[in-house]
Amino acid sequence: MRSATAAAALVWAAALPVQAAVFFENLPTGLVISDQTESHHGVGGPIIADDFVSAFSGQITRVEWWGSEAADSHWELAFHTDDPTLHQPNIDSAFQGAMVKYGAAGDLLATGVADVPGDPGIFHYTVDLPFSLGVTAGTEYWFTVANFTGGWHWANALAGPTVGSENFGAHQSTGVGPCQDGGPHCGPWTDLNTDFAFRINGIPEPTTLLLVGLGLGAIVLSRKGRSVDGDASELSPDNA
Numbered sequence: 001m002r003s004a005t006a007a008a009a010l011v012w013a014a015a016l017p018v019q020a021a022v023f024f025e026n027l028p029t030g031l032v033i034s035d036q037t038e039s040h041h042g043v044g045g046p047i048i049a050d051d052f053v054s055a056f057s058g059q060i061t062r063v064e065w066w067g068s069e070a071a072d073s074h075w076e077l078a079f080h081t082d083d084p085t086l087h088q089p090n091i092d093s094a095f096q097g098a099m100v101k102y103g104a105a106g107d108l109l110a111t112g113v114a115d116v117p118g119d120p121g122i123f124h125y126t127v128d129l130p131f132s133l134g135v136t137a138g139t140e141y142w143f144t145v146a147n148f149t150g151g152w153h154w155a156n157a158l159a160g161p162t163v164g165s166e167n168f169g170a171h172q173s174t175g176v177g178p179c180q181d182g183g184p185h186c187g188p189w190t191d192l193n194t195d196f197a198f199r200i201n202g203i204p205e206p207t208t209l210l211l212v213g214l215g216l217g218a219i220v221l222s223r224k225g226r227s228v229d230g231d232a233s234e235l236s237p238d239n240a
Helices: 002-015 206-234
Strands: 021-026 028-030 047-053 058-067 075-081 100-102 123-135 140-147 171-173 189-191 198-204
Touching (some): 021 047, 021 058, 047 198, 058 140, 075 123, 123 198, 140 198
Antiparallel strands (some): 021 198, 047 140, 047 171, 058 123, 058 198, 075 100, 171 189
């Protein structure tokens, strides 16, 4: 009976349509205009990177973030792996400094929408990535977003994410590191001891859905086991 229930859970999970899911989310709490919240694409930055741990393995397809009203609709987004020693954005490439960049050529556009209740000064931005990026659940990554014009400020976030997790404060770079293209992604990075608001969306791998199915199957089996044990106790000689 238990094997049949587990098999049914596997069949259920395998039959699920592959749909987009939130991999990570940390929502905005307020906007502070200061040198430590500005993120600007260009030589010397400054740019900000914030860490995240995805709840799913799969392909990132859409990114959202919150901040001040931007003077420019052009953006640069980038992802770094984690430096396991310094726990800051890793310099994955001597040329770019980042694992992957989007929009460095000025082809990534987003216009903010003031949709945060009670705070009309915070704008919500959304971008569908031109190509997806694979991430692994439980692995530390760093996300950066920067406007092409100075004066854009990233909104601060809740004390902890509502989806996924994070382990470190955001970092900022003024771009004096050894990047060959003169960009700021090679650091050095300074810990800001705060977090910023963004959401990572994507398509989970089918194996992740199978794990969900197995988890539900385990819950069903556990409940059935307790039910059977209870019936046996009621019919035992001691209770006769």
